[in-house]
Amino acid sequence: MTEIINHSIPSRPDFAAIAAWIRPGAKVLDLGCGDGSLLRYLQDTRNISGYGVEIDDNNILSCFKNRINVIQSDLESGLSSFESGSFDYVILSQTLQAMKHTEGIIMEMLRVGKEGILSFPNFGYWKNRKQVISGHMPISETLPYQWYDTPNIHLCTLDDFEALCHQQGAHILERIVMNGKRRVRLLPNLMGVLAFYRLEQRKVMD
Amino acid sequence: MQASDSIGIVTPQYLHIDKPLHLKSGTILRSYDLVYETYGELNSARSNAILICHALSGNHHVAGFYADEPKRVGWWDNMIGPGKPIDTHRFFVIGVNNLGGCHGSTGPASIDAGTGKPYGANFPIVTVEDWVKTQTQLADHLGIEQFAAIGGGSLGGMQALQWTLDYPERVRHALVIASASKLTAQNIAFNDVARQAIITDQDFYGGDYYSHNTLPRRGLRLARMLGHITYLSGDSMAAKFGRELRAGKIAFGFDVEFEIESYLRYQGDKFADQFDANSYLLMTKALDYFDPAGAHEDDLSAAFRVAKANFLVLSFTSDWRFAPERSREIVKALLDNVANVSYAEITSSHGHDSFLMVDDYYHQLVRAYMDNIKT
Numbered sequence: 330m331t332e333i334i335n336h337s338i339p340s341r342p343d344f345a346a347i348a349a350w351i352r353p354g355a356k357v358l359d360l361g362c363g364d365g366s367l368l369r370y371l372q373d374t375r376n377i378s379g380y381g382v383e384i385d386d387n388n389i390l391s392c393f394k395n396r397i398n399v400i401q402s403d404l405e406s407g408l409s410s411f412e413s414g415s416f417d418y419v420i421l422s423q424t425l426q427a428m429k430h431t432e433g434i435i436m437e438m439l440r441v442g443k444e445g446i447l448s449f450p451n452f453g454y455w456k457n458r459k460q461v462i463s464g465h466m467p468i469s470e471t472l473p474y475q476w477y478d479t480p481n482i483h484l485c486t487l488d489d490f491e492a493l494c495h496q497q498g499a500h501i502l503e504r505i506v507m508n509g510k511r512r513v514r515l516l517p518n519l520m521g522v523l524a525f526y527r528l529e530q531r532k533v534m535d
Numbered sequence: 536m537q538a539s540d541s542i543g544i545v546t547p548q549y550l551h552i553d554k555p556l557h558l559k560s561g562t563i564l565r566s567y568d569l570v571y572e573t574y575g576e577l578n579s580a581r582s583n584a585i586l587i588c589h590a591l592s593g594n595h596h597v598a599g600f601y602a603d604e605p606k607r608v609g610w611w612d613n614m615i616g617p618g619k620p621i622d623t624h625r626f627f628v629i630g631v632n633n634l635g636g637c638h639g640s641t642g643p644a645s646i647d648a649g650t651g652k653p654y655g656a657n658f659p660i661v662t663v664e665d666w667v668k669t670q671t672q673l674a675d676h677l678g679i680e681q682f683a684a685i686g687g688g689s690l691g692g693m694q695a696l697q698w699t700l701d702y703p704e705r706v707r708h709a710l711v712i713a714s715a716s717k718l719t720a721q722n723i724a725f726n727d728v729a730r731q732a733i734i735t736d737q738d739f740y741g742g743d744y745y746s747h748n749t750l751p752r753r754g755l756r757l758a759r760m761l762g763h764i765t766y767l768s769g770d771s772m773a774a775k776f777g778r779e780l781r782a783g784k785i786a787f788g789f790d791v792e793f794e795i796e797s798y799l800r801y802q803g804d805k806f807a808d809q810f811d812a813n814s815y816l817l818m819t820k821a822l823d824y825f826d827p828a829g830a831h832e833d834d835l836s837a838a839f840r841v842a843k844a845n846f847l848v849l850s851f852t853s854d855w856r857f858a859p860e861r862s863r864e865i866v867k868a869l870l871d872n873v874a875n876v877s878y879a880e881i882t883s884s885h886g887h888d889s890f891l892m893v894d895d896y897y898h899q900l901v902r903a904y905m906d907n908i909k910t
Contacts, residue, residue, distance in 0.1 A: 380870070386881075386882070394906075398875055400870070401878055401880045410866060
């Protein structure tokens with residue numbers, strides 16, 4: 330089984346960014362929900378209902394302690410336990426880059442949810458590029474691993490991700506790019522650290 | 536066993552129910568007894584009651600020990616007691632022997648008031664639904680309108696599930712551990728081999744062995760040996776027994792040679808001395824018949840539509856008799872109904888028996904879940 334690591338960043342501006350997109354009272358599925366603190370936050374601030382999906386034992390126990398519904402399951406094997414269109418939002422928070430079946434999970438998210446919310450560290454951030462140019466794999470706050478012990482196997486830039494969305498028939502409804510607590514508007518693919526996307530399945534026109 | 540966190544000395548209590556019980560089979564039982572034990576105190580709001588349902592060979596003696604038999608510790612004593620995952624400081628816990636059992640509740644070995652003889656083969660087939668009905672009588676007697684939780688492992692988990700379907704208003708949480716919403720063909724097959732071992736024993740006398748002053752010991756022993764193999768995993772048997780020889784060398788005979796043979800025969804003998812063969816037959820039938828989706832064109836999600844409880848579903852990776860897949864079917868049906876459910880698949884090498892074992896992670900999960908239950 331693949332271990333999905335949902336590493337946390339300090340002060341969680343990512344929680345607030347995701348919460349801003351979530352309608353109060355919505356039904357939410359959080360994939361790779363970690364210790365359940367995002368779902369706890371959304372329950373407290375948005376009165377949502379829903380479930381987390383997580384594989385790691387210690388995280389499952391933390392979810393219990395956070396009083397959220399959690400289903401222990403391997404995301405890599407898909408979301409067959411969940412019916413199509415059964416959630417308002419399916420969240421994949423800083424987990425995409427650690428997944429083997431990247432294309433599959435995006436399709437599954439948009440099947441199960443009316444909307445998908447994804448966040449990931451932008452590999453195109455200039456400090457990452459600088460480290461690569463200087464001859465090394467980047468290590469930063471959002472990519473805190475050495476090349477040999479990183480769970481992140483599918484890193485991408487904003488432009489890369491958007492190309493995949495286009496190819497997968499995922500329509501980008503909204504994008505927010507952050508650098509710490511600050512929102513990045515200028516040259517996001519170069520200046521952005523964390524990217525947030527709100528997606529839906531592109532409507533097929535007859 | 537640490538005496539410090541044991542509930543201590545417990546005493547079974549009896550309830551005589553003088554009200555006809557209409558069984559699923561169509562038979563009516565005019566009256567019956569239930570034997571039960573309780574641990575902890577029922578609070579003034581009567582909102583902290585937990586019912587523990589037992590599995591195939593279990594009974595009402597769930598925790599603590601008896602004054603005259605300090606070594607007879609309850610079957611889930613590692614889970615239930617003061618400060619334990621199911622904490623008797625907070626909860627009022629009830630264990631009950633199922634109807635048809637052989638530890639005090641009315642069963643095949645009990646005297647039928649109509650004939651003055653043991654029921655024997657005349658004891659009716661009982662189902663999980665029937666048990667749940669009898670358990671409501673006990674709840675009424677104890678003044679419990681709604682249970683904080685009902686739980687159990689294996690066949691016990693099936694009863695917890697049935698409660699949420701038949702009496703959705705009377706159960707707030709269901710703990711469904713190492714269980715299934717129905718048995719597979721393979722599982723029924725194991726049960727039938729066990730039954731055949733008993734029924735074809737010369738001393739079975741069609742179930743009326745009591746009047747012949749004998750017991751179908753060989754059959755019951757074989758049934759238990761077979762069952763025991765299926766409750767363990769290949770890995771745990773290999774780890775515990777391997778190919779160890781009792782005498783250290785092969786004797787070229789059919790006596791006990793390998794340690795595993797010795798162990799199984801010991802377990803079989805012990806069981807045959809303390810369990811009633813007719814009860815064993817009944818319990819296996821209750822397992823086989825359990826299928827709440829059956830009444831809903833095999834749609835388990837439809838069956839759960841009436842449920843209102845919150846669910847904790849747990850399975851164990853090495854349990855091949857009640858495999859994690861069976862638990863995931865339950866979880867899927869609950870998700871379809873937007874029920875509050877949490878599911879964990881616990882890594883364990885002890886097979887189906889894992890639910891009875893001490894495992895730190897398993898116990899922490901149950902403790903964390905129970906801590907969230909309001910009383």
